Amino acid sequence: EAEVAQSPRYKITEKSQAVAFWCDPISGHATLYWYRQILGQGPELLVQFQDESVVDDSQLPKDRFSAERLKGVDSTLKIQPAELGDSAMYLCASSLSTGQQETQYFGPGTRLLVL
Amino acid sequence: AQSVAQPEDQVNVAEGNPLTVKCTYSVSGNPYLFWYVQYPNRGLQFLLKYITGDNLVKGSYGFEAEFNKSQTSFHLKKPSALVSDSALYFCAVRDEGSNDYKLSFGAGTTVTVRA
Numbered sequence: 001e002a003e004v005a006q007s008p009r010y011k012i013t014e015k016s017q018a019v020a021f022w023c024d025p026i027s028g029h030a031t032l033y034w035y036r037q038i039l040g041q042g043p044e045l046l047v048q049f050q051d052e053s054v055v056d057d058s059q060l061p062k063d064r065f066s067a068e069r070l071k072g073v074d075s076t077l078k079i080q081p082a083e084l085g086d087s088a089m090y091l092c093a094s095s096l097s098t099g100q101q102e103t104q105y106f107g108p109g110t111r112l113l114v115l
Numbered sequence: 116a117q118s119v120a121q122p123e124d125q126v127n128v129a130e131g132n133p134l135t136v137k138c139t140y141s142v143s144g145n146p147y148l149f150w151y152v153q154y155p156n157r158g159l160q161f162l163l164k165y166i167t168g169d170n171l172v173k174g175s176y177g178f179e180a181e182f183n184k185s186q187t188s189f190h191l192k193k194p195s196a197l198v199s200d201s202a203l204y205f206c207a208v209r210d211e212g213s214n215d216y217k218l219s220f221g222a223g224t225t226v227t228v229r230a
Contacts, residue, residue, distance in 0.1 A: 041222055042205050042207075042221055042223055043159070043220050044220075048216070055216070056215055056216075093159075098216045099216075100147055100213075101147055103161055104149075104161075105161060106158035106161075108157055109156075
């Protein structure tokens, strides 16, 4: 069964450092999402791509976060500089399209700890 | 605006007993409803979804959910719980009447099934 791949699985960094997370969606999935999940809460959308274009980045803290999906396949989420409050699980998900009925399939996540 | 409430932070049941995880939603249009399960340090796994049609939806691992429009609920059920069902469960909603495709998650319910 095809899965969403993410790396690294765990990342420990010091505040003010830069970190980057990678996601490879299920083959053929045009839509890719990055979510942040704080411990004890549900995931919250950071950014949504349709192919290589950003569809929604209204919740992305653009002063320090950036995301790209240059060729419309895999994607990178970057934080620079990292802050203590960025400690969370970062989840990537993909779906066939942006249709509201579409199921999103999630990767295993990257757990970030900022010291 | 769309939102989901999971009124119980924790549900504890004995193995073999019925399991119910509650979810209520709020949307302006028709809802698209989803259930996901998350095991420790893992991403979210899709269980089932309601789009339209039969109010009783069957999903993975013996789970089912009942859509109730009058009560704006979408409770997850399993007739006979297993110890391996112990995990964190999330309900999510999309509003058909919304201009975006964001999936809104509840805060999650921790299920513990004791042997």
